[in-house]
Amino acid sequence: MNLSQIKILVKSDLYRYTKKTNKKVFIKHLINNSYFRFQVYLRMSKINGTILPFVFRLLKAGLGKKVNIQLNYNVPIGYGLYIPHGNVVINSQATIGNNCSLLQFVSIGAIHNGKSATIGNNVYVGPNVNLVGDICVGDNSVLGAGAVAVKSIESNKVVVGAPCKVIKDVIDINMYCDNLCDKTWARKL
Numbered sequence: 001m002n003l004s005q006i007k008i009l010v011k012s013d014l015y016r017y018t019k020k021t022n023k024k025v026f027i028k029h030l031i032n033n034s035y036f037r038f039q040v041y042l043r044m045s046k047i048n049g050t051i052l053p054f055v056f057r058l059l060k061a062g063l064g065k066k067v068n069i070q071l072n073y074n075v076p077i078g079y080g081l082y083i084p085h086g087n088v089v090i091n092s093q094a095t096i097g098n099n100c101s102l103l104q105f106v107s108i109g110a111i112h113n114g115k116s117a118t119i120g121n122n123v124y125v126g127p128n129v130n131l132v133g134d135i136c137v138g139d140n141s142v143l144g145a146g147a148v149a150v151k152s153i154e155s156n157k158v159v160v161g162a163p164c165k166v167i168k169d170v171i172d173i174n175m176y177c178d179n180l181c182d183k184t185w186a187r188k189l
Contacts, residue, residue, distance in 0.1 A: 001046045008188045009043050012079035012181045016099070019179045035083050038063045045073035078121065079189065080181035085127075091116035094131075097139070099180045103127045110134070120155065124176040140173040 011021040017036055018025050029036045041060035047053050057073055064070060067086040075090060078098030085104035090096075093116040094108045100119055105128040110116040115134035119125070123137055126145040131137065138155030148162035156170045174180060 002048055005189055006043050006047055008185065009077075009079055010040055012185045013039050013043070013081050015181055015185075016080045016082040016101075016179050017084075034063060034067050035069070035086065038067055038069055039081060039083065042071060042073055042077075079185045082177075082179075095119065097121040097123065098186070099123075099177065101125060101177050103129075105129075107131070117149075122173045122177060122180060124173070140170050142170055142173075142176045 013036065014026055014029060015021050017029060017033065030040060038060060041056050041063060044056035045053050045060055047056070060073065069083065069086055070089045072090070072092040074092060075094055075096060077096045078100070080099040081096065082101040087105045088102055089106070090108045091110045093110055095118040097119055098121040101124045103126050106125050108117050108131045111133045117131040117133070117135050117137060119137045120139035120141065122140045124142045126143055126147065128146045129143045130148045132148070132150050135149055136152040137143070137149070138153055138157065140156045141153050142158040143149065143153070143164065144158065144160035146162065147160050147164040149159065149164045151163070153159055153164070157166045158168045158170055159166050170176070
């Protein structure tokens with residue numbers, strides 16, 4: 001990825017945290033918010049080059065241990081990622097769409113080193129959620145606290161429980177997710 005694409009992704013992540021994208025807010029969050037800083041390192045790990053991405057991968061690995069986030073830089077991630085807390089483990093075979101919110105104690109794993117979950121756009125993954133195996137989570141879905149998903153989830157559904165069950169349809173995803181990036185972010189990429 002080139003630097004201009006990475007800047008757009010970082011700005012979209014910042015927008016999810018603050019609904020602002022100016023330099024002052026960026027510097028403040030880069031210094032004060034270790035989860036946002038982790039995301040910046042993660043995004044910068046994909047920059048074209050040899051030395052710079054390596055440096056950011058080392059920074060990401062060190063900070064990842066501190067904030068307890070395991071997320072490989074090779075995982076495809078859309079714009080507007082939001083990880084406000086730590087203790088997140090994501091399998092390297094996972095795919096994460098645009099505007100995903102991953103709260104504390106989320107685990108996205110695989111079965112016997114197989115494929116992992118594909119998460120759609122505008123998905124809220126609540127605290128202590130486990131996604132197991134090669135499943136798809138549809139766009140605009142909400143996984144409530146403690147949900148365990150072992151089967152694919154349709155779009156626009158709220159699921160809870162272990163194993164998770166649909167309890168209702170999502171009418172407006174903005175009720176569950178703050179500061180979603182609109183489609184203009186995709187056009188900037």
